[in-house]
Amino acid sequence: MKVEERFIKYVSFDTTSDENSETYPSTHSQSVLLSLLAEELKSVGMSNAAFDGKYTTAYLPGKKGSPTVCFISHVDTSPDVSGKDIKATITDYKGGDIVLPYATISASELKDCVGTRVITSDGSTLLGADDKAGVAAIMTAMEKLVKTDPSSRCNIKVMFTPDEEIGNGVRDVDVRALGADFGYTIDGGPLGEIEYENFNAAGLEVTVFGRSIHPGSAKNIMKNAIDLLFEFHSLLPVEQRPVNTEGYEGFYMIKGVSGGVEKAEGSYIIRDHDMHKFNQKKEFVRSAIEFLNRKYGEGTFVAEIKDSYYNMSDIINKNFHLIESARLAFERVGVTPKSIPIRGGTDGAMLSYKGLPCPNLSTGGYNFHSRTEFVPIESMEKMSEVVIELVRIYANKNT
Ligand SMILES: [Zn+2]
Known part of the structure; x- marks a missing residue:
């Protein structure tokens, strides 16, 4: 044949x-x-x-x-x-x-x-x-x-x-x-x-726990989980997105968002050919989460990082x-x-x-x-x- x-x-x-x-x-x-x-x-x-x-x-x-x-x-x-x-x-x-x-x-x-x-x-x-x-x-x-x-x-x-x-x-x-x-x-x-x-690869799930209240009486009380998720996202380097990278350049990519004021979730993937830089990327996420938890209260942000392949x-x-x-x-x-x-x-x-x-x-x-x-x-x-x-x-x- x-x-x-x-x-x-x-x-x-x-x-x-x-x-x-x-x-x-x-x-x-x-x-x-x-x-x-x-x-x-x-x-x-x-x-x-x-x-x-x-x-x-x-x-x-x-x-x-x-x-x-x-x-x-x-x-x-x-x-x-x-x-x-x-x-x-x-x-x-x-x-x-x-x-x-x-x-x-x-x-x-x-x-x-x-x-x-x-x-x-x-x-x-x-x-x-x-x-x-x-x-x-x-x-x-x-x-x-x-x-x-x-x-x-x-x-x-x-x-x-x-x-x-x-x-x-x-x-x-x-x-x-x-x-x-x-x-x-x-x-x-x-x-x-x-x-x-090939890439070293990990998945990242960020969960944000907020606090909902009537928007009319929300001053200094509401913790809008969506806003906070966006704040986390804004800390990730823009130049390290797939659209801005090629060759051996690694990236963070957001691939899904869901949730509301009480709880919001963002799904990401992290990629880098270089193991050292791959670990640095994961470390950067951990320190960003720590920073935000200090700002908004322990447990507001939970990040789960799971390696996929190397x-x-x-x-x-x-x-x-x-x-x-x-x-x-x-x-x-x-x-x-x-x-x-x-x-x-x-x-x-x-x-x-x-x-x-x-x-x-x-x-x-x-x-x-x-x-x-x-x-x-x-x-x-x-x-x-x-x-x-x-x-x-x-x-x-x-x-
Ligand atoms: Zn194939």
Whole structure:
């Protein structure tokens, strides 16, 4: 089966994940696709292919004594944009804008794709290249690899996961049971990306307890929780908002406000690549809260800070062969590799801290989480070749 045929089949499943769900995977349709992928891995000839109710995994033995490398992609799509009834369309792209029935992709976004066959939605939904392009590339590579001589490949694991888009992609992965030495997620953007630096991330919930009284007789008595929440917010540095930051610059972002005069709540996220600066940001919040509690009375402000994930670079730097091998694999298939810091997280970051060092590679897709998402077929083909090259490289590598 061709990579685009697989891809178009996978995106026909609406696998939108749901933050408000109590189940795992958060939506049933993800389990349906994960079961189908287990069947498909079995039918291409992988060993132990199974969906365990959470994850689909499979194994392919290679050269004795070689490391076991795990290739990982997620099956869910972002709840930000509809993933239902995706009408995947192939355009032989020669230049100019691609005008879809419900959206337009501009020539500037497509500038690297002239001469390729570009898959888009009809502009009313996302496409799901994030991350079904990764799934299709891995599956296509496996179909080819099972036919190769075991001594020419390393030991291979495949894992497909749910709920990456709602931060739960690898929540229950047991890295010991998985039995891989390290891995690669295939979940990045344009072809050639190798990502191994991501944010350190925390969530911050600020709760303000106010005092309500009739506004007519409120003088020196009312404590309006909303006003006080705004006062806290005004202490955060304006230049450290997402809209004003890029590259390695971290930020504070308010993402939700609720409440009234008696009680108000603000939800924030805190991000920084640098652990020292990340800790400073959290410390700044604590001292601002202390200051405000001295001003308005102990217990007026309560802040809860919870770390979400950490920058994987510390772990990847100790296993830098992962990056060197990925660069070599891209070069061998004629793609120039490039590394940029991720301004977000990846499942690989969490896996790295669970004991499976795991950088992130490109899928070849563009405009993720958007109605103008697209992926060139040739990029997915290249990614399946990159997987095959990595497997060859690790057949002969002592790590
Ligand atoms: Zn993704």
